[in-house]
Amino acid sequence: MMPSDSLLDALHGLVGQRGLLLGDDARPYCTDWRSLYHGHTPAVVRPGDTAELASVMQLCAARNVPVVPQGGNTGLVGGAVPSEAGDTLVISLQRMNRVRAVDPLDLTLTVEAGITLKAAQDAAAAADCLLPLSISSEGSATIGGVLSTNAGGNTTLRHGNARSQVLGLEVVLADGQVWNGLRRLRKDNTGYCLRQLFVGAEGTLGLITAAVLQLQPAIVESESAFCAVPDPASALELLRRVRRQDPAALTAFEYMSGVGVDLVLRHIQGARLPLPVRAAHYVLLELTTSRHKAGLREQLETVLGRAMEDGVVLDAALADTGAQRDALWSLREEHAEAQKRAGASVKNDISVPISAIPDFLARVGAAIVALDPAIRPAPFGHFGDGNIHYNLIQPEGGDGEAFLARADEMATVVNAVARALDGSFSAEHGVGRLKAGLMTQWRGGPELDTMRRIKEALDPAGLLSPGTLFHVPMPQVGLTVT
Ligand SMILES: Cc1cc2nc3c(=O)[nH]c(=O)nc-3n(C[C@H](O)[C@H](O)[C@H](O)COP(=O)(O)OP(=O)(O)OC[C@H]3O[C@@H](n4cnc5c(N)ncnc54)[C@H](O)[C@@H]3O)c2cc1C
Numbered sequence: 001m002m003p004s005d006s007l008l009d010a011l012h013g014l015v016g017q018r019g020l021l022l023g024d025d026a027r028p029y030c031t032d033w034r035s036l037y038h039g040h041t042p043a044v045v046r047p048g049d050t051a052e053l054a055s056v057m058q059l060c061a062a063r064n065v066p067v068v069p070q071g072g073n074t075g076l077v078g079g080a081v082p083s084e085a086g087d088t089l090v091i092s093l094q095r096m097n098r099v100r101a102v103d104p105l106d107l108t109l110t111v112e113a114g115i116t117l118k119a120a121q122d123a124a125a126a127a128d129c130l131l132p133l134s135i136s137s138e139g140s141a142t143i144g145g146v147l148s149t150n151a152g153g154n155t156t157l158r159h160g161n162a163r164s165q166v167l168g169l170e171v172v173l174a175d176g177q178v179w180n181g182l183r184r185l186r187k188d189n190t191g192y193c194l195r196q197l198f199v200g201a202e203g204t205l206g207l208i209t210a211a212v213l214q215l216q217p218a219i220v221e222s223e224s225a226f227c228a229v230p231d232p233a234s235a236l237e238l239l240r241r242v243r244r245q246d247p248a249a250l251t252a253f254e255y256m257s258g259v260g261v262d263l264v265l266r267h268i269q270g271a272r273l274p275l276p277v278r279a280a281h282y283v284l285l286e287l288t289t290s291r292h293k294a295g296l297r298e299q300l301e302t303v304l305g306r307a308m309e310d311g312v313v314l315d316a317a318l319a320d321t322g323a324q325r326d327a328l329w330s331l332r333e334e335h336a337e338a339q340k341r342a343g344a345s346v347k348n349d350i351s352v353p354i355s356a357i358p359d360f361l362a363r364v365g366a367a368i369v370a371l372d373p374a375i376r377p378a379p380f381g382h383f384g385d386g387n388i389h390y391n392l393i394q395p396e397g398g399d400g401e402a403f404l405a406r407a408d409e410m411a412t413v414v415n416a417v418a419r420a421l422d423g424s425f426s427a428e429h430g431v432g433r434l435k436a437g438l439m440t441q442w443r444g445g446p447e448l449d450t451m452r453r454i455k456e457a458l459d460p461a462g463l464l465s466p467g468t469l470f471h472v473p474m475p476q477v478g479l480t481v482t
Contacts, residue, residue, distance in 0.1 A: 008042065022043050026043060026044045026090070030081055033137075036078055037081045041086065042087070042089060045091050054176045054177070057175070057176035059176075060463060061175045067088060067207075068088050068465050071114060072145055079431075079432030079434075079465065088466065097119070099111050099123045104127045107215040109124050113208045116141065117138035121138065127215075132215075132216050134153050135151055136333045148201060148208060152382060152427065154286075157385055158250060166211055166212070168211065169182065169210070169211050169212075174458060179206070197454065201469075202469055203464060204455060207464075217290040219290055222287065223288075224328050226282065226284050227283045227315070228281070228316070229312065234312045234313070238283060241303050241306070242303055250286075251286045252284070253383050254382060257282075257378055258280040259393075261273070263338040274328060276315070279315075283383065284332050304318075335380050349389055349427050350424060351427035352423035354383070356386070356421040367417065371413060377390065377393075379391065386423075387428055388427075415438075
């Protein structure tokens, strides 16, 4: 669709030259991180502050122009890019990236939505505090995106997901009104908890412009261990033992398959296995504390020593320095990049009750072998939260396109097992456009009806992120629901 001159003129009047990207400059904002979606937009609007964004939304409401909010565009479900129809404006929050306040006494950080998660972590650290949210994409992902997808990550096990960190929000509504809910209160039982409605809404109910996040005291001691385990049941037993020894210290418990680690060793320069022998299953665990002289190292050595005696752990490497810790974590963090370089992959982000993970892995593994033994399953993820990214990599030397053409078939296998075990088809990445088609099947009935009524109340004209969460048939690129 050709952009209307009068719309562009009006937008220009509201946000100026700096706040408007057109033509080739807008193109990078139209493709998602996975390169699955290639949309079109009349313009990317980059407001400089909340008042500008509010006036843009008033204009859009008056002219019935759909919009899609975008932060760092690292989302994995196609929710941040415009549709192929070319009628949706991209609202990029990237210029709204200021730290408004840090309060070490209240343990709060007030930031604008376009700040990256890494910059927000750094602002907390500069005040000797911790923002307990960490994901591999934190250098690009923004607080607005992280909250809108209710991101999980490596420390959810200890601190909860993004939702748990939010005390207050500022939101521009579909009609351009600004809701200032930037409260710093730990207790505030005054009606419906509106802020939690916007968290995880993937931009379908309003545009988050700022947030008050709750902080924790800075970490003073941390210990990390990379362990080879004989099987997923042993990983579960190790989790039980570590949690029992000091539940307050366990911060991360990540699982990696041998296939996934081998891909990292093969495709990521400088990656090195810290153990002498390769294994079929690994765990990366981390203990942290803000207490001085807490003796974490001793604790970890004791629990791992006993686990090795009992055959629960085959071998383990402990980090002695920050550099060694980073090297251990890079084996986990580089999974996404290594899989990208290994060819086509089908990604699944499921969760099941933690105790069901070994059963889940066994059942899906067998079903995939039955489908095609050449497919390479490389499951990994946040074992301690019951969240496994059951990614499937194309057969070695095979045809990537042909493999992707079977994506639905593979996703159906994975999702069926997750469902049989009372799981979810999307643990932390959200629904976006990619998985909107699954909502009726998984959340249909009163749950989806209630969501629709909330959507209709806050966005009656359906201008916010059309196609996200609520499936609307539209010309798409032969996509699959992975
Ligand atoms: C390598 C890699 C690792 C990842 N690891 C994790 C992980 O461990 N855990 C996890 O949960 N996710 C992970 N993700 C997914 C992704 O990084 C997160 O979903 C992240 O929270 C998205 O932030 P963003 O700023 O890039 O959002 P975007 O991709 O720009 O947007 C995501 C969604 O939020 C909406 N949105 C963005 N900003 C706003 C706003 N201000 N107001 C309203 N709606 C908005 C968009 O419309 C879209 O629906 C990973 C992604 C990559 C590429």
